[in-house]
Amino acid sequence: KNQVEQSPQSLIILEGKNCTLQCNYTVSPFSNLRWYKQDTGRGPVSLTIMTFSENTKSNGRYTATLDADTKQSSLHITASQLSDSASYICVAGGSGTYKYIFGTGTRLKVLA
């Protein structure tokens, strides 16, 4: 069964600290891995998109990594800011399909 699992479910960090969110997926055949940021009451916003042949992609203070062999991805946030408080959703896409599989998200809270 195609699925995406994220950990931790929730995380609290102090402003300025770094953190790493994890994602494991079982989607076959696999094509691409996406990370989204979803603020409360808003729609998800794309952070990164990686194909199976890419290992890392950055978007400002966000850096995503992908290991297609172990079917794992991570999202690293550097020098966190209060505005980083949101849910971060990992999404796996299968080859030749638009049916993306969404994880349940990691809820991040950044405290001053």
Next chain:
Amino acid sequence: GAGVSQSPRYKVAKRGQDVALRCDPISGHVSLFWYQQALGQGPEFLTYFQNEAQLDKSGLPSDRFFAERPEGSVSTLKIQRTQQEDSAVYLCASSPPGGFLRAQYFGPGTRLLVL
């Protein structure tokens, strides 16, 4: 520039009522998706349009759910005889042409509460 817009933002319906949710995608985006997001969960696929053609409706939970995009732009998701389990956020997303690796742009969602 204008993003994906959805209306209404909030909808309260009595059980048994029909509701219609509207999505205005980004101009020029040929792909349009509807998702259902329960509280604390990730979005779940409902249906997919390419222009005006509904290519996949396999995620629609029941025959009470119906979606259309008659002119290949605005889309409407209709839920007939609403039930309490239909309460959720309904997200619309659009993508530009160029295949399935293009980014999805999400609207803010419609939060539906069925009493």
